Amino acid sequence: TACQMLVCYARELKEGFAGYTEQVVRIMVPLLKFYFHDLIRSAAAESLPFLLESVKHKGDDYVRDMWNYICPELFKSLQTEMEPDILAVVMESVASCVEVLGVGFIDSLQMEELVEAMKNHLKKNYDKEEERKEARKDEDYDEEVEEGIEEELDQDDYLLGKIADIIHNLFGVYGEDFVQVFDKLTEYFVAMLAPERPGLEHQWAICVFDDLIDFAPNSTPKYQQHFLQPMMHYLSDVNPGVRQAAAYGVGALATKFPGANSPYLEFCKNCIPYLVNVIKDPLSREVENMSATENCISAISKIFKHIIGQDNLDEATVMTWLSWLPIQEDDEESVHIYGFLLDLVESKNVYALGKNSENLPDIIKILTEGIINKTIKSDDHPELMTRIQAFILSLQKNEGLWSAILDKLPETHKVLLSGQ
Secondary structure (H helix, E strand, O other), X not given: OHHHHHHHHHHHHHHHHHHHHHHHHHHHHHHOOOOXXXXXXXXXHHHHHHHHHHOHHHOHHHHHHHHHHHHHHHHHHHHHOOOHHHHHHHHHHHHHHHHHHOOOOOOHHHHHHHHHHHHHHHHHHHXXXXXXXXXXXXXXXXXXXXXXXXXXXHHHHHHHHHHHHHHHHHHHHHHHHHHHHHOOOHHHHHHHOOOOOOHHHHHHHHHHHHHHHHHOHHHHHHHHHHHHHHHHHHHHOOOHHHHHHHHHHHHHHHHHOOOOOOOOHHHHHHHHHHHHHHHHOOOOOOHHHHHHHHHHHHHHHHHHHHXXXXXXXXXXXXXXXXXXXXXXXXXXXXXXXXXXXXXHHHOOOXXXXXXXXXXXXXXXXXXXXXXXXXXXXXXXXXXXXXXXXXXXXXXXXXXXXXXXXXXXXXHHHHHHHHOO
């Protein structure tokens, strides 16, 4: 459609589309309530963050005027859109607008309206789950009813994920200043952590508290009574998404509250056996489990680095940790995992290097495998790549040692190293 083409132009041309934004935004915003065609409403919502992005160079006042024109209808759509697929696009649009705008554009009344809309969706989600429980107890309950319930659950999970994205961006933009607003939503996420709630609710609730730890660490102690024990408990959840979210939260606590005097020292230490159990599970490297497993490896790496300290690790612990490498998938957590590996070798940790540096070939193989499988990327991890190159160069100065290392590497790794 013409609307979808305008979305493409705004997305791809960015500032080059700025001359058309005023005309286009006045077309798109009214189309948020064009109920005769779902795709038109979807395109209208999708276009809005791109239009804001394209005019940022025109100054805050211009952006603010455009946002104040967009906001009433966008938030109204957030409250009233009935089609789940379109509502998800509206939620994506809101999350992206928050990110594009940054601090200083969403005023207190708009924020209040946004929070009220999210609160209504969270309440509706809670009520629908209660209705599903009753439906399963009904005398007419059968496989067909269950299919309908599962379909509805999938829709609700998708929308919860979009709400979590909005909150993620609000925490990311406003940090500690968002906490007072978050208070109005907390009760719903606490309720979602209850054991009897669906597993996917556990995942999204933990993700929200992960964001609190990441972006508003000073406020974390205020909420710890709600999430600490569920976070530890859900490290063993059957759902890999729940395990991943819980593991990330443990690692975030170690990173944000480092040192021997960390208020979360005992909690992080007590989580290690649960994290290890996930990693050692026979199915931990299956595709559906990989991300959760690698988040567990990263969480332990963060605990070792920030809480326990490498000097307090014994040989068995270091060798077990090394045996989990390389990772295969998570290019976001790789910087923490491989960063800790480099901490060990740069400080000449005797357990990591091994007797007479016998572990060096394995360490080089791990690092090069990370580059080959793209969990280490120059563009995304420039500092990590610089450290790897410096480490390799230090080894290459000893020709005999370097030759012995190369002899033990696969050909693909040798080819890669020839370009370093």
